[in-house]
Amino acid sequence: MSIVVNTVEARIKDITITDDLITAYLYDGRVISVPLVWSWRLSEATLEERVNYEIIGDGHGIHWQDIDEDISAEGMLYGIPAVKS
Numbered sequence: 001m002s003i004v005v006n007t008v009e010a011r012i013k014d015i016t017i018t019d020d021l022i023t024a025y026l027y028d029g030r031v032i033s034v035p036l037v038w039s040w041r042l043s044e045a046t047l048e049e050r051v052n053y054e055i056i057g058d059g060h061g062i063h064w065q066d067i068d069e070d071i072s073a074e075g076m077l078y079g080i081p082a083v084k085s
Helices: 040-044 047-051 073-078
Strands: 012-017 021-026 031-035 054-056 061-064 069-072
Touching: 012 054, 012 061, 021 073, 031 073, 069 073
Parallel strands: none
Antiparallel strands: 012 021, 021 031, 054 061, 061 069
């Protein structure tokens, strides 16, 4: 038995943020959603702060300047929430 594994790089094309979810739309057509509470900074941020983001690293992550938060596509795929310091 053989298993074929094709590694497809996860790159974010766009995102949406609701009161409950961060949803990333990837270039390859996949859609990833994680609970907003996985990012304590985003869950505590205002709507204005949440929508002020930049997709960085050729789509490998998202940065929110106002709250100094970064989330990677890989972190979303593997379910790695932000740890509150």
